[in-house]
Amino acid sequence: MTRKDIYGRSPAGPNGGGPVPASGGSLARLRRTFSTKLQRREWDVDEKLLHTPPMTRPNTIAVVSPKGGVGKTTVSYLLGNLLASELHMRVVALDANPDFGTLGSLAPDAHRSQRSLADLIAEHERIDSPAQIHPYVSRLPTGLHVLAAPVHAEVMAQLTPGLYSRLLDFLERFYEVLILDLGTGITDPLAQFAVERADHTLVITTPEWITAAGVLGALRYLQLDEGTLVLNQAQMHGKAGNRDVIEDSFQRQAIATRATIPYDKNLRLMLDSGTYELSALRRSTRVPVKELGAEVAAKFV
Template sequence: MRGFRSEQRFTDPTGFGPIHQPEWGEPTPPIGIPTVDPYPPGNATGSLSSSYRPTVPQSPYPDLSTSSLLREVKPPPSDGWRRWLYLLSGKLINVGESPRANHRNNLIAHVNQPVQGCYRIALLSLKGGVGKTTITATLGATFAQVRGDRVVAVDANPDRGTLSQKVPLETPATVRHLLRDAETIERYSDIRNYTSQGPSRLEVLASESDPAVSEAFSSDDYLRALDVLDRFYSLVLTDCGTGLMHSAMSAVLSHTDSLIVISSGSVDGARSASATLDWLDAHGHENLVRNSVAVINAVRPRSGKVDLQKVVDHFSRRCRAVRLVPFDPHLEEGAEINLDRLKRETREALLELAAVVADGFPAADTHDRFR
């Protein structure tokens, strides 16, 4: 019997050597835990040799990830004749998305880039009538519709701004009411009492309708309003007035992450937008100008007299990017804006503009976020 007990019948699969078989009367280790000699021969210290590498058994089974188990399925076409062919064939013929649809999907992916905290965008121009408020509303609506997170546009125009007229009016409250009750706002449901929301889910914080009151909207007032909005919104767009010297403008420029300068397709519109950049350069905002986006907005049908390519070339040398927004009859109405009523070309131009702005989002540091 003793000879049978001393016979070695099993080998440790971890590679540490033979499994120790207990003698009669020797304590037996718990089931499933082999007794391993802690001091292998030739190593009196009990530590494994630096050249020793235990053999890791290879799994005989293939990778079980989703990509290896499932065949790649081409997404069905979303529109056009490709969509009709897919449906009429009983979903058997799938030629994939068109290049135009692929381009749109790529833009949507850019717009959906993650943003850390609250990202602030200021839109301004020295000249009125170039569609600055319209671009604020349509860009904000595009962001809100595509991203799905909270986006708010603030009317910082001291001369009775019209931003609140671009969405259905849900409340008579203005930024003044928000500042008055700022200490009592603790939840998102509280701040919704002061904003109106459009069909795209863009929210608008209106300015005072009385120019005498709104003129008193100071830099401190803007910063206090921004402090409240930063807590509840991912994107804050500020529709600035035409005057660069009014009281709130210094706070807007010093606390914005991205600048959008609006120009019309006319000669005086382009000159005014260029003068805006000149003023910013001369007052210590060179970095804002360098990273700004210029928007050439067609507020009326093209007459063909202005060479828009030369306008684009001029701003391309001064700004990070230039985008054109075509004339649209729905925007010409000057009433509430519904993105579904815009022409396809206009929606695509706004999506390209949103993608360019989103490319300026600071890169998310995933190491810090998950550390």
């Protein structure tokens, strides 16, 4: 089954309409008076993104969670696209999920590479220029490069932290930001390696008590120096009344930054149909995504 079977040849994009016009700040005072709080947040975050301090070396970000299906891949993808499109950084997102990761499938069909990170590991010694990496990665319109997991689980199972370490050393020669989309769990050797190697770790949770309680335990276990907690509403919840309580208990954790991404069915549809665009997100989702990117970028070393 291909994506075309479900979405046809040229998906128009779930929003139907054109991109949401970018907001800027030229008639500043007047516009601010009549603007909504969300608009003002967007102007503020755009300003912050514009003034992102320069980095001094490649930065690695690990995206982890002790729970499955909470949005690790989604957040990796949103963040990677944002850093590439808004900050023009050379970013590669790697599918480091040992269990049939889905990151590679998010790439639009026309841009998707059939090769995987296992191919690049096997052949990297023959590569010494950025152009030679192109066949191995899906190169997205935003500028983000995605390195997919191998299709065969037995190949993935052979990828040890040592091999990943060599791959990351190699990729650091060509990219400024490396994003590792991990599988579920934080105690397995690959996740441990990723968190230790990363300059910054994003821990993803959803608002359910069971998930959040597990994530709190994980945070105590990880003892992160640089971490961001992302509360991602991966599922539509009617009255999941415990969100404030959960946010409250996370406030008490010694984790530097927090971000909350709302549930957005258009986002889900865009991801599934390979038509994701930041500008096509509704502002209530777009602003938190930009804020997450700005927070992470502000911490680059």
